[in-house]
Amino acid sequence: MSEHVLIERNGGVLTLTMNRPDKKNALTQNMYGSMADAIVAAQQDPAIRAVVIQGSNSCFTSGNDVGDFVNSPRSDTKTPVYHFLRAICNAEKPLIAAVNGPAVGVGTTMLLHCDLVFVANDARLKMPFVNLGLCPEAGSSYLLPRLLGHLRAAELLLLGDEISGQRATEIGLANRALPAGEAVLEAAQQAAQRIAEQPPASVKLTKQLIKQGVAQIAEQTMDAEGAHFTELLASADAREALTAFIEKRKPVFANQ
Ligand code: COA
Numbered sequence: 001m002s003e004h005v006l007i008e009r010n011g012g013v014l015t016l017t018m019n020r021p022d023k024k025n026a027l028t029q030n031m032y033g034s035m036a037d038a039i040v041a042a043q044q045d046p047a048i049r050a051v052v053i054q055g056s057n058s059c060f061t062s063g064n065d066v067g068d069f070v071n072s073p074r075s076d077t078k079t080p081v082y083h084f085l086r087a088i089c090n091a092e093k094p095l096i097a098a099v100n101g102p103a104v105g106v107g108t109t110m111l112l113h114c115d116l117v118f119v120a121n122d123a124r125l126k127m128p129f130v131n132l133g134l135c136p137e138a139g140s141s142y143l144l145p146r147l148l149g150h151l152r153a154a155e156l157l158l159l160g161d162e163i164s165g166q167r168a169t170e171i172g173l174a175n176r177a178l179p180a181g182e183a184v185l186e187a188a189q190q191a192a193q194r195i196a197e198q199p200p201a202s203v204k205l206t207k208q209l210i211k212q213g214v215a216q217i218a219e220q221t222m223d224a225e226g227a228h229f230t231e232l233l234a235s236a237d238a239r240e241a242l243t244a245f246i247e248k249r250k251p252v253f254a255n256q
Contacts, residue, residue, distance in 0.1 A: 002030035007038050012049035012196030013189065014042050017056075024062035024102060025055045029072070033080035039087040039095075049196035049203065051091065052188050053110070054098040057181040060123070063105025070242050073233040077226045081106075085138050088113040089218050092204055094195050098188035099123045099165065100180055109138035111173065112147065113218070115207060118187040119165030120180035125173065128160035132245075133237030133253075135228045139218035146214075147172055 004020040016035050018025040042048040095114040108125045111117050129136050145153035168174040178184050232238050237253050244251035
């Protein structure tokens with residue numbers, strides 16, 4: 001359990017709230033572990049019909065804790081982060097995301113595993129893996145081009161540029177953009193409650209049918225990405241980029 005993840009049930013809806021405001025909801029191993037356990041347990045609990053993943057009314061998540069990247073790098077795919085990624089990849093019950101403010105790194109890639117995504121108009125989605133000397137994760141190197149086409153996926157991954165919630169909706173990365181704040185969280189809750197009132201067997205089968213084959217390839221991709229990611233985390237470029245963030249300075253990459 002992590003004190004930084006709030007877990008609440010309301011009727012058939014389980015809501016996971018990332019709650020580490022002083023670090024912009026940066027995800028620690030404990031937070032990944034708590035969310036993974038809750039999602040896995042929800043699959044076995046007939047009373048839970050949908051799962052909402054949210055941050056606050058001003059921040060979704062700044063992604064993986066940068067200090068953790070430096071101090072306790074992912075050594076293999078048995079760590080809590082992969083437990084979480086596999087849980088969202090293989091969830092049979094609908095996952096609904098509510099995104100306000102920053103959604104960095106895994107904050108954006110986790111959305112690729114969700115079934116409905118509500119964003120604030122001015123949400124800030126960004127996947128700066130290359131900028132940090134890293135590579136895509138969470139199956140995003142397969143899921144993102146599948147969803148957006150190669151050119152848009154390449155633009156987002158190679159440049160690591162930030163896009164707004166409005167833009168995310170235009171390119172198919174989110175369902176609906178709303179005024180920032182409570183409206184986004186409410187839209188996600190309403191959609192989840194509507195799903196929770198639908199016949200559960202049909203909901204389950206429909207999700208399974210529309211994702212047929214996808215989860216399997218995404219999981220294989222995740223394993224391949226994970227091996228590269230682990231290697232890159234130990235590289236001089238990644239160390240420099242991550243240390244520069246912690247030291248609040250611009251990174252300087254050496255000639256090779
Ligand atoms: N890991 C650890 N700490 C983080 C963090 C992260 N991913 N993101 C933010 N923080 C910390 C900051 O260091 C700062 O801590 P401090 O108050 O002790 O100095 C605090 O959270 C607030 O962050 P700040 O950068 O001042 O907020 P902002 O509103 O100006 O910017 C972000 C918000 C999310 C855009 C910016 O923090 C950011 O880019 N974070 C890094 C994201 C990242 O690279 N994640 C990994 C992706 S693979």
